[in-house]
Amino acid sequence: xxxxxIARQASEAIDSRLRAAKFxxxxxxxxxxxxxxxxxxxxALYSFMILVVTGTYLALFFHASSAKVIYNGSYHAxxxxxxxxAYRSVLNICFDVPAGLLVRQMHHWxxxxxxxxxxxxxxxxxxxxxxxxxxxxxxxIGLTLLxxxxxxxxxxxxxxxxxxxxxxxxxxxxxxxxxxxxxxxLAFLFMGGTVPNPATLPRMFALHIFLVPGLITALxxxxxxxxxxxxxxxxxxxxxxNRTIVGSRLWPAYTGKxxxxxxxxxxxxxxxxxxxxxxxxxxxxxxxxxxTMAGAQPDWYLGWVEGALRLFPGVNLRLGHWLIPEIFFxxxxxxxxxxxxxxSWPFTEKLFSKDTGDQNxxxxxxxxxxxxxGGAGLFIFLLVLLVSGGDDFLALAVGGSVxxxxxxxxxxxxxxxxxxxxxxYFICVRVMRRKALRTRMTSPEASAEAAAPDEMALEPRPPVxxxxxxxxxx
Ligand code: HEM
Numbered sequence: 001x002x003x004x005x006i007a008r009q010a011s012e013a014i015d016s017r018l019r020a021a022k023f024x025x026x027x028x029x030x031x032x033x034x035x036x037x038x039x040x041x042x043x044a045l046y047s048f049m050i051l052v053v054t055g056t057y058l059a060l061f062f063h064a065s066s067a068k069v070i071y072n073g074s075y076h077a078x079x080x081x082x083x084x085x086a087y088r089s090v091l092n093i094c095f096d097v098p099a100g101l102l103v104r105q106m107h108h109w110x111x112x113x114x115x116x117x118x119x120x121x122x123x124x125x126x127x128x129x130x131x132x133x134x135x136x137x138x139x140x141i142g143l144t145l146l147x148x149x150x151x152x153x154x155x156x157x158x159x160x161x162x163x164x165x166x167x168x169x170x171x172x173x174x175x176x177x178x179x180x181x182x183x184x185x186l187a188f189l190f191m192g193g194t195v196p197n198p199a200t201l202p203r204m205f206a207l208h209i210f211l212v213p214g215l216i217t218a219l220x221x222x223x224x225x226x227x228x229x230x231x232x233x234x235x236x237x238x239x240x241x242n243r244t245i246v247g248s249r250l251w252p253a254y255t256g257k258x259x260x261x262x263x264x265x266x267x268x269x270x271x272x273x274x275x276x277x278x279x280x281x282x283x284x285x286x287x288x289x290x291x292t293m294a295g296a297q298p299d300w301y302l303g304w305v306e307g308a309l310r311l312f313p314g315v316n317l318r319l320g321h322w323l324i325p326e327i328f329f330x331x332x333x334x335x336x337x338x339x340x341x342x343x344s345w346p347f348t349e350k351l352f353s354k355d356t357g358d359q360n361x362x363x364x365x366x367x368x369x370x371x372x373x374g375g376a377g378l379f380i381f382l383l384v385l386l387v388s389g390g391d392d393f394l395a396l397a398v399g400g401s402v403x404x405x406x407x408x409x410x411x412x413x414x415x416x417x418x419x420x421x422x423x424x425y426f427i428c429v430r431v432m433r434r435k436a437l438r439t440r441m442t443s444p445e446a447s448a449e450a451a452a453p454d455e456m457a458l459e460p461r462p463p464v465x466x467x468x469x470x471x472x473x474x
Contacts, residue, residue, distance in 0.1 A: 028251040033232050037124045039261055044117035045224075046265040047110045048216065054107040055209065061097050063089040064159060064205035066198050075282050083286040086161040086201050090281055106273030111153050113269060115301040118146050127375055129349075129368060130233050132359035136346040138226045141219050143342055148216050153299055155208040157279065159201050164279075166287025167296050169195050171309075178328040196289060233362045242360045297390060305331055307388030311410050366435075369428035377421030384413045 015021045032038065065085040071078050073088065074095040083091075093100035122142060125131055131139035158169045173195045177183040190207065192199025232247070234240040248254045272278075284293060298306050308330035317324040349371075365372040387394065388409045395402045 028249065030228070030250045031231075031245050031247045032250065032254045033234055033245065033247040035235055037128075038232065040117055040121035040124055042258060042261055043265055044114055044121055045220070046262045047114040047117060047269065048220070049262075050110045050266060050269055051107060051114060052213065052217075054103050054110060055213070057103050058093060058100075058107055059209055061089060061093050061100065062086070062205070064201040066161060066196060066201050078282065078285070081286065084161045084201075086159065087281070087286045090160045090162070094282060102270075102273050104273075105276070105278050106269050108157075108278045109272040109276070110269050111156060112299065112301075113265070115149055115153060115299075118142075118149055119301075122146065123375070123379075126345075127365040127372055128233070128235070128362035129359070129371065130362055131346040132349075132353075132355055134230050134358050135226075135233070138223060138230075139346050140343060141223045141226070143339065145216060145219050145223065147339065148212050148219070150301055152208055152212040152216070153301060155204045155212065157299060159204040159208060160279075160281055161201060161287045162281035163284040163287050163291060163293050164281070164296055166196065166289070167292050168298055169200065170289070171306075174327055175305075175331040178325045179332055180322060180324055180328070196287065231360070233360050235362050236364065240361055242358060245360070295392060297393075300386065303389035304382045304385040305335060305389075307385035307391075307409075308334055310391055310406060311385070311388050311413060366428040366431040369425045369432070372428050373421040373425035376424035377417040380420040381413065381417040384409060384416055388413070 011021075063085045067085050068082050069085055069088055071081050071083045071088050071091065073091055075091050078091065090104075093104050095101070125139065125142070154168070154172060158165045158172065169191075173187055173191055176187045176190070179186065187193065190203060191197075192203055231245050234245055234247075237246070240246050248257070297303065309327065312326060312330035314326050315329075316326050365375075388406070391405050391409060392402055395405045398405070
């Protein structure tokens with residue numbers, strides 16, 4: 001009783017100053033859909049939060065300098081070796097800083113899960129056509145978040161100055177200077193010129209911990225604000241129309257679920273960090289421009305670019321005085337075209353679809369066979385490129401030569417995507433026919449409901465889980 005009285009007095013005192021009660025009441029009544037696929041965006045959000053927290057701890061001990069020192073730390077295998085200050089600080093984090101290795105491994109695993117969650121979330125948005133009006137802007141913001149996450153992952157594992165990251169950095173530099181006209185300027189801006197040079201690591205560090213995370217945080221805020229204003233979409237089903245949203249209210253059901261998910265994401269990342277070794281830089285050794293290591297591979301989210309580099313034939317293009325090197329086509333042109341396609345997709349689709357007005361009810365993947373088939377083709381294309389990024393491992397595993405494997409992969413990358421697209425198209429059409437048949441065979445009431453879900457809006461809405469859309473989403 002006393003605690004209730006104190007709580008009431010405290011909230012009245014706060015409200016008399018901030019006038020926040022109305023806003024909080026509306027916010028707590030906000031409805032979120034219950035479908036599991038809406039959790040993918042949240043997994044991305046929570047892994048980003050873990051990245052920021054673990055990254056802040058690591059930043060206390062990491063020194064982004066390529067000045068040379070003699071290593072004399074706890075990892076005796078490298079005792080007396082000439083290494084950079086940056087590499088030495090990473091070894092110290094791994095072997096001398098309390099919980100340093102755990103936090104470092106959690107940071108790296110969180111980055112992988114962050115990227116995985118973004119891609120899965122984006123695939124859900126694409127395959128259910130959630131990018132349609134009024135959410136086109138959020139599709140564009142989301143894609144920019146993906147680009148920033150990819151770039152920041154590269155900056156992160158490139159600044160440790162171990163043999164693997166130094167090799168990746170040189171590939172990154174080569175890709176950057178292959179861009180006609182502006183390439184060398186960009187390389188100077190982001191890397192301080194030819195790598196390795198003393199400016200590279202400090203610039204990477206500044207980009208990795210300030211600029212890119214700052215941009216991600218700002219865009220993420222905008223992304224979530226827009227979702228809040230526009231409200232979520234809904235999967236088709238009873239009582240779900242363009243003007244209603246069915247699910248759980250923010251308080252208490254959704255809050256409980258979301259906190260549970262946060263703890264789960266944290267638990268998985270902590271478990272991976274504790275038990276599964278990742279990026280063991282002490283085994284690679286310090287970066288030396290004259291050396292490289294066998295089986296050098298980027299993280300998986302950039303493996304498709306590595307694969308494209310390996311598969312693309314060695315053809316340079318000469319345009320008057322200018323030479324466009326072969327590296328430009330697979331590593332700059334192909335990803336740029338891919339992202340151009342993705343950025344323009346909601347607007348391109350509008351040219352062909354009959355959708356007008358706001359689209360708050362999702363389409364199911366099988367209801368749009370062309371789109372789903374295209375998505376499957378694109379997925380297989382990227383998957384073959386990713387596998388090609390490890391063609392040396394594949395050759396070892398199957399006992400063939402790298403040249404043979406690469407030739408086979410060059411054929412597979414051309415044939416597999418259209419085959420996957422055609423197969424997916426026919427599967428979708430078949431599922432659609434089966435569903436239509438089943439709908440016709442069910443009771444007249446059920447088929448009426450399935451055929452005309454909009455009519456459900458005319459029925460009284462249950463007070464707890466159905467929320468009427470209004471401009472501004474309140
Ligand atoms: C840093 C990366 C990202 C985070 C943390 C994030 C987070 C979220 C969250 C929490 C939601 C609400 C739940 C859900 O619908 O899953 C959401 C919705 C949405 N996101 Fe993202 N997102 C990210 C990247 C992306 C990307 C790459 C795209 C697409 C290119 C995208 C497009 C959208 C759209 C259109 C919605 C509204 C979906 C709906 O209401 O059905 N987001 N995002």
